[in-house]
Amino acid sequence: MMSIRVTDLFIYPVKSLRGIRLERAQLDIRGLEDDRRWMIIDDKNKFVTQRRLPAMALIQTQLTESHLILKSSQGECAIARQYAGTGTPFSATIWNDEVQVLDEGDAVSAWLSDALDGLHANEPNLAKQKKWRLVRLANQPRPMSKPQYLGAQTHTVFADMAPLLIANQASLDALNSALVAKGETPVPMNRFRPNLVITGLAAFAEHRLAGLAGQGYQIRFGYPCERCVMPSIDQMTAAKHPTMEPYITLRDINSMPAYGKGEYAKPANPKAAAFGENAYLAHAQSSLLLVGDTFQVLHDES
Known part of the structure; x- marks a missing residue:
């Protein structure tokens, strides 16, 4: 089985403010500890x-x-x-x-x-x-967001929808290659504000997986993350790209794929860009994640 490695862990204590890189983080059904609190x-x-x-x-x-x-x-x-x-x-x-x-x-x-x-x-x-x-x-939990995709027990605090965002380094590398070919400047991973960055997968292969298996727990992938204009904002200067890059290039090379099943099936959307996977913890109450941890890939059994 293919081995996947965690290369970076990030939390964003205040939604949309600058994040913090960690070497270790506790994970539960609400996501990483202290993320978007x-x-x-x-x-x-x-x-x-x-x-x-x-x-x-x-x-x-x-x-x-x-x-x-x-x-x-x-x-x-x-x-x-x-x-x-x-x-x-x-x-x-x-x-x-x-x-x-x-x-x-x-x-x-x-x-x-x-x-x-x-x-x-x-x-x-x-x-x-x-x-x-x-x-x-406050003490009352936030209402469930999309339990049909994110599991019946998951909660978030102030993340947009999912407890976790998983990003694939190879996908960023592919995006940057396409940007350079257009004469644009490569972008860092912080444009996409992930929680976990992984290596070991081909570019955009994360969209074809059911999740990742760790020691005694699983991280299940709910659905691809449809991107907005935020990746066009330089996280060090707050300047917006004048032509919305890298969004335009990302949409061209990795538009939103179809996802979901049955009544919850969503068709592909070639007018929207995808980057990363919305995910959640499964089969455990909590788990400690470390930079350098390895996972095995999970495939859809159907």
Whole structure:
């Protein structure tokens, strides 16, 4: 059987802010520990990402034993990992889900608003006069997202849909070869914000697998990740590519394949780009993942 190796592990403590590379991470049905445990909302209690505010990529995150630290050109802001506020839960929207959240307070909101306003100084209509707030999930779990593809027991916190995003290094290499052939600049893996990066598969072969088998657990693949315009945002500068690369090239070489079965079958979509697999933990309550871990591939038994 083919052996697959983990080359990188990433978490993104605050949705759409800069991530953290790890050597090890605990995995459960909600994904990697500390991944997307906070998100930013607007004055209508709706989630905000780089799709709307590209400069969110420039705010760094750090985790200590006791605090989440946010860093930008405006300085630092510390948030206790154990909720220290006095607020009551309220409803916020992430995609089609209504979630109960807790606000991290006015001081954090003021810091975020100043930071994002400063980072978007050349785009005043995006951030000016906005009051951005940082929230965490309250005690009530988020409603299930796509259990027909992601398993009946999975949950996410503030990831878009799936607990995990698995990316294949060979797929990025193929994309970069196609970009260079067009005279474009290669892009790093951080454009796609994966949780796990793996090697050992051919380019885009991940879309033809059922998942990966580790020691005493499985990571099941739910469906290919349909990409939006976010990969066109440079994660180090927040600049958008003027012609939406690498999205256009990715769509040309790896459009969304068909997935699902029976009433949940989805046809291929040649107008959309795919990169990576939305995935979840199966056959275990939790597992420790390490850079260098190896997997065996799982194929669909049907």
